[in-house]
Amino acid sequence: MPLIFRKRKKFGPLILNFTENGFSSWSIKVGRWSWNSRARAHRVDLPGPLSWRQRRRSRD
Known part of the structure; x- marks a missing residue:
């Protein structure tokens, strides 16, 4: 394992x-x-160990 x-x-x-x-990338919090600029995903920290993430929509 490297x-x-x-x-x-x-x-x-x-x-x-x-x-x-x-x-590598930049983020704003x-x-x-x-x-995050690489994942292009929005994330919201929820109470406890939970979080919600909305990924970028794929283009058809």
Whole structure:
């Protein structure tokens, strides 16, 4: 099992994600709501270990 390097830098609500190859993606988090540029998914943190996610709609 190889080791994976990951690093996150936070600048207020903006989060930059890095891997061993460099910049990976960015996210924005405001309260319980967040959005990720790579997954293009909205996520809302719910009470306890639950969360709700709406993925990007596929284009036909």
